[in-house]
Amino acid sequence: MKEQLEAIQAEALEKVEQAKNPKELQEIRVTYLGKKGSLTKVLKGMGKLSKEERPVVGQIANVVRDAIAKALDDKSEMLEQIALEKQLESEAIDVTLPGRPVNVGGPHLLTSIVEEIEDLFIGMGYEVREGPEVETDYYNFEALNLPKNHPARDMQDTFYITNELLMRTHTSPVQARTMQEYKGEKPFKMICPGKVYRRDTDDATHSHQFTQIEGLYVDKNVRMSDLKGTLDKFAKKMFGEEREIRLRPSFFPFTEPSVEMDISCKVCQGAGCSVCKGTGWIEILGGGMVHPKVLSMAGYNPEVYSGFAFGMGPERIAMLKYGVNDIRGFYLNDKRFLKQYHKA
Amino acid sequence: MLVSYNWLKNYVDLEDMTPEELAEKITKSGIEVESVEYFAEKSDHVVVGYVASCEQHPNADKLNLCQVDVGDETLQIICGAPNIAQGQKVAVAKPGAKLPGNMKIKRVKLRGVESNGMICSLQELGMDEKYIPTDIAEGIFVFPEDAPVGDSVVPLLNLDDAILELDILANRADAMSMLGVAYEVAAILDKEVQFPDESLPVSDESAEDYISVEVEAADLNPYYGAFVIKDVEIKSSPLWMRNYLMAAGVRPINNVVDITNYVLMEYGQPLHAFDYDRFSSDKIVVRRADPGETMITLDNQERKLNEERLVITNGKEATALAGVMGGANTEVNNETKNVLLEAAYFNGGSIRKTVKATGLRSESSTRFEKGVDPNRVKKAGMRASHLLQKYANGTVLSGVAEFDELDKSEKIIVVNTEDINKRLGTDIATKEVASILSRLQFPYTQNKDTFTIQVPTRRGDITIFEDMLEEVARIYGYDKLPFTLPEGSNQAGGLTERQLLKRKIKQLMQSIGLSETLTYSLTNGGDIKRLISPEIVEQHPTPVALAMPMSEEHKYLRLSILPEMLRTLSYNIARNQSNLAYYEMGSVFISDEKEITKQPKEQLRLSGALTGKWLEQPWQQEKKEVDFYLVKGMVEKLFHYLEIPVRFEQARVKDMHPGRTAIVNIGAQKVGFIGQLHPGLAKELDLKETYVFDLNLEAIYGAYENILSFQDIPKYPSVARDIAFILDKEVLAGEVKQVIEEVGAPLVKHVQIFDVYQGENVPEGKKSIAYSLLYQDPNKTLKDNEVEESYEKIVEAVNSKFNAYVRS
């Protein structure tokens, strides 16, 4: 019987070897391993064997069955592999043709700049506050130490709606509102970004609508050197670690002392060029120590509290940082302009 | 303010500092020098020459042949100027001279006769036409008789001067004069100030014999001084004075006018000279004008006056609009013999009103508006009198006729070193504070580290400790302040939930293919009425208008972002960029008042506008124009992202396509609209098929916060069931969905349309719509029979309501 089994194995393996497709393999499987298959038939004759022979032959039969099954599986896998390769070959495409376009939009350059500045100050512990674009004369001017008929009101030509209502000329009213909300008790750091309006004729450097970000820090014992350190940190993060800053005395009714901040010109490294009008410095923002009248009007005792404030124009920063040379460009929304700065 | 470097040298020792170095120092200490410009380009080899003879050129009618003595030689020069004459002293460019504009002077022959140089006009020497006095604007310049022959004309004509343009901010009115700038520069450089000569000889007669002063409006005019200068000789002012005036941007006229202008520039105090005889009164009365009163000003304009205008009168009629402009009837002219000189202090606010009403802004009115030094008013009058005596040969009468209720007292401010250092973050020594005060020329008394400072009235801007703090800091140097960071309470910074959500929505808009625009909030009369969302229209808002717009284009506060966005689309299409997909977030301004008295409600909205192709891949012949369902998909994406259930309801909206527009609802609340722009309006704007959406972001925020607070993560499994109805073609898919949601509540959590089909196997005039339903019970696992029961109810409701049946 052992010989018989070995012959079956040899025959079956031979057939597997020659099989060309899964169907033939299935037939081979039925022929040899099926319920009526030749191997089964041989095993049925085992009853005639002696008690001693039976396990020996049984073992051989198992070996034979496993060998055939394995050969069938291997061959089947091989055939599948070949079929798959064939199929994939037929699916080949021209990978050098252009891909299908995917539409992705992007932020406006000013949004990118504003968010960058917001994040920078958030990192220094500032909260972000917003307020109305139509303001009262009180919050836009009076609460900021600009009483009616103050000469400095000429500095800001204002779009009035009524005698008492106007388009805010800066985001400082948000500062006044925040101070009032905190009732003269709480120290705080805030920045307020937003749209502002001035009665200007639109040209390359003026826009009747533009963006502003102002900041305010009120606490006990705020020093002018804190303002200088904060602005320095801001300038270096925004414009590069190698930039130097310079503070110059200036005038704003809501701060005293007041400062104007310049950064060293990147183009000429301070030597003087057309970008910096030969001075080596570029004006970036204004600020100062909060005027005691502004503090007291909002309920903060200037004997106890002091603070600093600053304000800047994202358009100007964008113009310097990205070389935009006409402020109107921000509001025309030319597709090419917008796209150019989507990664800004 | 234009500051002549050469003029300034009369008051402060500038050593060898260049104008640029000086400008840098002034800027760093607080007054920005905007520019340094040279009065004229450099000329050399140009000297004063004496015209010894002047005859007609033998071969040319219009040319003269002159023999000109230039000191070391006599040059034969041909000159074409009509005003050349024998005996004149003129500016001669000798052969080899270089004139502005790179003009080189050579020996030449003109019509056969040799010419060895050129006689120059001021223009040829590089002076700006607009400052040259009109009487000498034509032809060559003639020097006064005492000009030294052979000397270079450069210093004589101040051609080497540099002009510093100072940007004077509202607080530094004191720097609007040469003396004020001198004080500033002296403090910066630690130098002394040289004062001008105000001395006057004693006269037999006194001013009060000729004039008296009466002020009826002391609030507007607390000081009025009248000087009388008799027997003046009207002529040109001295060359040096004319040079300085031109350098300061003032055109010289005659000695009397020039002297008042010169003192205006020198002291910062406006003066006015009347012709005493034409004033024809011995009494000056200053009063508010009467309603309806008129006067003719120097510029020959008749001015209508009212009680807000302050006028100088001769007791009968107005002779000057106080501080702003004199009257034509009392103007100094060539026949003037006796001068009545006004030195007064007018209230800045009153002057500002007059300037605003008349548009007459001048060097004088600007200084009154910003405030002049109370202690320099009378001195300026004395200085001008001194100069009139010297350069107009006048006799200055003793004293001054005056009205004086002016507060000339000085502010006292006490500071101590510790307070200064505490506020600045510095470590300045008491000795240094004292030195800074001395440099500023602020008188003080010192007690250990405390200073009691008497602030000079010229510095009217310094009234409190903080003002002194700035003075100390700027003279000490802002450069020397240390860099520190706040040491106080450390709050954690951050964005609010809404601010974060705003950023997330912006990112979502960008990730679905929309680019952000930023348009103007102010719009025109046509656009203010367009594309307003129905829920805003229902509020009948009053458009908010500016009182004084710059243009009709930007007059109203927008009620919709879309009109300006469409303008953006048109702008791009005109530049061959036709595939556009934009969004914008911004406020609209809603007022429910008929007459605006309070702030309008500012509502944050999210708008979008799309036109052209959305998808294009030519080699696969794939092309997809933007359409309603693309825009709707985007809006749905937003609401899915926020997990806010939303309902679209077919509607008619003004300016929109009547059949392709939907109102967006959250529950029963309208929150905006989407759809196709009305083709008529699109055509008007040169747009092709355009789709828009406009949503009330604040309502969406509100709904989002509401949902957040009620939503739990479901604990029990959900069951999905699909159902397809055969419906009449006209039935709206969304209405059926609404019925399913209503009948299926509360177990049906979500309904989605997944197939719409017409054609084979569906009867004519019918369509099939398939819905996918999601069942869920937040409190327990659903039982099959519950789902079945609900399903049956939905089928029954839809069938009966829409004449539908379930497709098998």
Ligand SMILES: [Zn+2]
């Ligand atoms: Zn530069």
